[in-house]
Amino acid sequence: MLQTILIDKEISINDKECFDKYFETSHVLASEMNFTNFFMWKDHYKIRFGIIYEFLCIMSVRDESKPFCFFPVGDYKKGEDLKKTIYAIKDYFDQEGWNLIFSRVTKQQKEILDEIGIAYNAIEDRDNADYVYTVKSLSTLAGKKLDGKRNHINKFKKLYSYEYEEITPANIQDCKNIVEKWYQLREQSGDESLSNERIANNKLLDNYEILGLKGGLIRVNGKTEAFTVGEQLNKNTAVIHVEKANAEIHGIYTVINQQFINNEWLHLEYVNREQDMGIAGLRKAKLSYNPDHLIEKYTIEVC
CATH class of the missing domain: 3.40.630.30 (Gcn5-related N-acetyltransferase (GNAT))
Known part of the structure; x- marks a missing residue:
């Protein structure tokens, strides 16, 4: 069942090789998208993961906030498989009465949603750029x-x-x-x-x-x-x-x-x-080093 795939598998240190394989395939840009980040924050965000149609799907199920997913990780040339993956996750969210939210989505990933015909609403997440x-x-x-x-x-x-x-x-x-x-x-x-x-x-x-x-x-x-x-x-x-x-x-x-x-x-x-997480002093400090560019991120709600 999808619930077992997404929620019941917790991250352990032994999962590093699996995560690394998918991250290397997708050439990630966002700072969150690496095994170290998910491993070190796994208890706080209550991270769960699973493989659906050969895409690594990572979900946060914290008690105090609504569950959300990170953008599936894999070979984005396989657009139909990605589309099936997203619809599979959405079916599960629908069954639970949740809106399907993808967090920390890059501009490049958002454009992939357009290419495969996924309807969504997007809000820019400047604090996590x-x-x-x-x-x-x-x-x-x-x-x-x-x-x-x-x-x-x-x-x-x-x-x-x-x-x-x-x-x-x-x-x-x-x-x-x-x-x-x-x-x-x-x-x-x-x-x-x-x-x-x-x-x-x-x-x-x-x-x-x-x-x-x-x-x-x-x-x-x-x-x-x-x-x-x-x-x-x-x-x-x-x-x-x-x-x-x-x-x-x-x-x-x-x-x-x-x-x-x-x-x-x-x-x-x-x-x-x-990112600066919206903290004014941290934003000032990061800007003071004259960044070459920002990785824009969005919160996406799949329709």
């Missing part, structure tokens, strides 16, 4: 628009002695310590999303090797003060999953950002630094 930068821009910080970033780095280098290290099993605990300190400083805010993010970050670090991730950390005067983790999203783009640092150290976020690019991603063309 991904910020994409060129590797060259982030590695050099060249140009007048990034003068401020270069100044941050120059001031940091004058004030501190620092070292960059690749993340390995030997220093994973240092990264976990940063996570704990970062959230302890903010836990009094009562923001439940911080607790969920803390769990997701630790799940990522606990499974760092098997997830095939790359990461780097910064030691300032011998003490670990920043770390970041990412992976290759598609053939020419890296995605950054986590970036945490001691904000009291001037310029450290700029330094870890640039150092990670220069040590790990110079062979690629772009870096996807995910």
Whole structure:
């Protein structure tokens, strides 16, 4: 039954190979569409998945919100199979009395719906648009628009002695310590999303090797003060999953950002630094790095 296919299969670390196969086939653009993202957030979003007509179908069934799906992942040249997949999901949603909602749908995926003749209503989801930068821009910080970033780095280098290290099993605990300190400083805010993010970050670090991730950390005067983790999203783009640092150290976020690019991603063309989630300060920070483009996303309701 479709219900069994979609809802009863929870993600485990053993599903990475399956997910990777489908993501590679579809050349994903959105930062969400990778196994690491779904695995680290699986408890918060109550992610379920299944394969329908050779498309990977991923669904969120959180108790406090209506279920929704991510756009099916597979070979989009097989338009008829994709169409059958979407109608199969819709039949199930109809039986449950739910509207079929696809969340975080890219412009390119929306155009596929037009090509295969699926009727829908779309609302742009600006808060979840991904910020994409060129590797060259982030590695050099060249140009007048990034003068401020270069100044941050120059001031940091004058004030501190620092070292960059690749993340390995030997220093994973240092990264976990940063996570704990970062959230302890903010836990009094009562923001439940911080607790969920803390769990997701630790799940990522606990499974760092098997997830095939790359990461780097910064030691300032011998003490670990920043770390970041990412992976290759598609053939020419890296995605950054986590970036945490001691904000009291001037310029450290700029330094870890640039150092990670220069040590790990110079062979690629772009870096996807995910969305701003509608947070004003985060939007300002991401725009300040002068993105090359945004990955537009939409919330789609299938008619």
